[in-house]
Amino acid sequence: MEQLLGTGVALVTPFNEDLSVDVAALERIVEHSVQGGVEYLVVLGTTAESATLSKSEKQLVVDVVVRANAGRLPLVLGIGGNNTMALVEELKTTDLSDFDAVLSVSPYYNKPTQEGIFRHFKALAEASPKPIILYNVPSRTGSNMLPETTLRLAHEVPNIVAIKEACGDMAQINKIIQNKPEGFMVISGDDITALPTVLAGGAGVISVLGQGLPAQLSNMIRLGLSGDSEEAYEIHNSLSQLMNQIFEEGNPAGIKSVFENLGLASATVRLPLVEASATLKNKIGLSLKALDKAHV
Numbered sequence: 649m650e651q652l653l654g655t656g657v658a659l660v661t662p663f664n665e666d667l668s669v670d671v672a673a674l675e676r677i678v679e680h681s682v683q684g685g686v687e688y689l690v691v692l693g694t695t696a697e698s699a700t701l702s703k704s705e706k707q708l709v710v711d712v713v714v715r716a717n718a719g720r721l722p723l724v725l726g727i728g729g730n731n732t733m734a735l736v737e738e739l740k741t742t743d744l745s746d747f748d749a750v751l752s753v754s755p756y757y758n759k760p761t762q763e764g765i766f767r768h769f770k771a772l773a774e775a776s777p778k779p780i781i782l783y784n785v786p787s788r789t790g791s792n793m794l795p796e797t798t799l800r801l802a803h804e805v806p807n808i809v810a811i812k813e814a815c816g817d818m819a820q821i822n823k824i825i826q827n828k829p830e831g832f833m834v835i836s837g838d839d840i841t842a843l844p845t846v847l848a849g850g851a852g853v854i855s856v857l858g859q860g861l862p863a864q865l866s867n868m869i870r871l872g873l874s875g876d877s878e879e880a881y882e883i884h885n886s887l888s889q890l891m892n893q894i895f896e897e898g899n900p901a902g903i904k905s906v907f908e909n910l911g912l913a914s915a916t917v918r919l920p921l922v923e924a925s926a927t928l929k930n931k932i933g934l935s936l937k938a939l940d941k942a943h944v
Contacts (some may be wrong), residue, residue: 651722654687655866657859658695662913673913678716684862692726728753756789773807785814812837839891846872860906
């Protein structure tokens with residue numbers, strides 16, 4: 649899965665004022681990401697507010713991204729949840745011909761045991777016609793997929809090819825990197841740990857900020873992958889304030905504020921999320937201006 653090396657971006661779903669999907673804005677964001685040099689696009693992840701999209705809206709988002717991308721970059725589709733049987737059926741019946749892999753989050757709310765998490769992903773991998781990227785994000789799911797479980801899946805289930813690891817714990821990430829089978833990819837799920845993960849032997853990042861600042865983020869990751877840690881950390885340090893700010897009031901409220909600032913899309917989100925506050929928008933605007941002045 650060399651196509652997953654580098655920077656992927658978890659695309660937002662932009663909305664109009666009436667909360668309908670803003671197709672034109674989504675096309676602009678795809679083009680902005682492609683032209684900015686990212687390596688692949690992730691469709692219908694958490695950042696897309698997929699939990700609040702209807703089935704027809706999800707299909708619309710997929711159709712728009714596929715059309716706008718026009719085969720230029722690899723695509724990854726988010727298919728995850730806490731109903732294993734329903735997901736197995738979805739994987740068997742969804743047209744995945746435009747996608748290179750499926751990103752699937754560890755089951756949330758149910759709080760399964762590690763054995764339950766293992767069996768869940770094994771069932772999905774056996775049903776999926778495309779490779780599976782595991783997604784561990786304990787802050788959202790309520791349970792942490794331990795390194796032992798990730799490594800067991802990596803070693804025992806051939807169709808599981810990577811993990812998007814958003815535990816925020818470099819000790820956990822390092823344990824996976826040090827014990828993974830050859831070819832299994834460890835992808836950072838947090839912008840702030842992206843460079844440390846790459847320098848430890850990871851494969852890159854699935855980024856939120858990267859769709860707003862694709863050139864800077866993807867350049868940082870490429871420098872990290874080539875071992876140029878000093879220059880990579882210069883970029884990391886210049887972006888770290890924004891990396892934190894965009895999550896201060898929840899995702900994707902922050903990154904949508906970035907897009908509003910850049911004139912690419914509105915900052916509108918759907919309930920139960922709310923738009924970034926005026927205070928946060930001002931902070932994000934100042935950070936973007938500082939980056940622009942510094943020519944980062």
